[in-house]
Amino acid sequence: MTELREVVVCAPLRTPVGRLGGALAPLDARALAVAVLRALLDRTGLDPAAVDSVVAAQGYPTMESPALGRVAALDAGFPITTTGYQLDRRCGSGLQAVLNAAMEVQTGVADVVVALGVESMSNAPLYTEQGRRGVPPGGLLLHDALARGRETVGGTRYPTPDGNVGTAETLRAEYGIGRREQDALALRSHQRAVAAQASGAFDAEIVPVEVPGRRGSVVVDRDEHPRPDSTLDALAALRPVLLATDPDAxxxxxxxxxxxxxxxxxxxxxxxxALRLGLTPMLRLRSWAAAGVDPRRFGIAPVPATHLALARAGVALADVDVLELNEAFAVQVLACLADWRIDPEDPRVNPRGSGISLGHPIGATGIRMLATLAHELPALDGTLAVETMCIGGGQALAAVFERA
Incomplete structure (x- = not known):
């Protein structure tokens, strides 16, 4: 068997993260994908003909851009020889795109692969499966892809009728995690993200996006989701989503x-x-792992995934300088940290915020996190980082990266 080749990650970039219905809403997923691919070529000077494939991650696709990696590559000016496809591992999709690209490079199937993650949740489709059989009595039922995906992700044997929120409440009850603890973590996430914005820490990883409008184009160059005005009192005033059915929610x-x-x-x-192409490696992939748990408590899955990835890398959590754990829910983060016996205020955990403050554009999140940790490591004079996230449906991914 051929020995696996070493893999490095170069030029991780991202667009700003827009709010639902916000500044980036006029752009569909393909337009966002094309924007970041063009920026990648511009910033690196990479010859697109050198790219073997574009592996794209997207959680809420439509048939406007089938096999998104291929379509986005063509629209971004890559040659017809550049192949592409798309994948969906829900919240872990972006990181999975990087890992799929890594496996192609490790095995010699490809030499240069672009991993792409994208989501336009503002344009997630409403759909029906009934129209081809005629219009039933009462009309066609339209599903909201965003909500429906959370309700069906456990299949018929592991139903999640309350979506991911219901599974988060399951962990709340199991671990005895209170509302104030959750709100404190959320506030800390916003404070860290806002501080990073103010210091210019995100500038190197963000590429501006031009958004057309009726009054002319607008350039978006800043994350919309962090809230500088967030307070514990403001967070405490918000009503729990499932309060009507669960008084302890x-x-x-x-x-x-x-x-x-x-x-x-x-x-x-x-x-x-990388050397031949004039690219500067930022990270080396040391190891990765996937793990599965009961879909009804999916938020805890980063614990076994991270343990396995660390074991494969031959390191321990104590050796890690940055731990990027996506904040699907504050309660889910707190449950994982409890199992790891890590203080929620540990400065290694999401030093510049995460899903609560920066947002969670499903398909893009894994590479957004990668871009952030790639710049965090040198800024903190660190060497090792772990990226991990829970995945709707009872999965998690974790990867160990080393500063190149």
Whole structure:
């Protein structure tokens, strides 16, 4: 068997993260994808003909851009020889795109692959499966893809009728995590993200996006989701989503991740090819792992996934300088940290905020996190980082990266 080649990540970039219905809403997923791909070529000087494939992640696709990696590559000016496809592992999709690209490079199937993650939750489709059989009595039922995906992700054997919020409340009851703890974590997330914005910490990873409008184009160059005005009192005033059916409910819009629009991309290749192409490696992939748990408590899945990834890398959590744990819900983060025996205020955990403050554009989040940690490591003079996230349906991914 051929020995696996070393893999490095170069030029991880992202668009700003837009709010649902916000500044990026006029752009569909393809437009966001094309914007970040063009920016990647501009910033690196990479010859698009050198790219073997574009692996794209998207959680809420339509048939406007089938096999999004291919369509976006063509629209961004890549040659017809550049292949592409799309994948969906829900919240882990972006990181999975990087890992798929890495496996292609490791095995020699490809030399240079672009991993792409994108989501326009503002344009997630409303759909029906009934129209081809005629219009039933009462008319056609339209499903909201955003809500429906959360209700069906456990299949018929592991139903999640209350969506991901219901599973978060399950962890709240299991771990005895109070509302105030959750709101405190949410506030800390916003404070860290706002501080990073103010210091210019995100500038190197963000590419501005031009958004057309009736009064002319507007350039968006700043994340919309962080709230500088957030306070514990404001968070405490929000009503729990499931309060009507659960008097002990604690999960609110304020201590949960956002629904957002963004795209992110990076180049995955070998050190030798990076040198030949004039690319500067930022990260080396040390190991990765996936784990599965009961879909009804999916938020805890980063614990086994991270343990396995760390074991494969031969390191421990104590060796990690940055732990990027996506904030799907504050309660889910707190449950994972409790199992790891890590203080919620540990400065290694999401130093510049995460899903609650920066937002969670499903398909893009994994590469957004990668872009952030790639710049955090040198800023903090760190060496090792872990990226991990829970995944609706009872999965998680974790990857160990080393500063290149």
């Amino acid at each position: 604690t999960v609110t819009a304020g201590n949960s991740s956002g629904q957002n629009d963004a795209a992110a991309a990076c180049v995955v290749t070998t050190p030798d090819h």
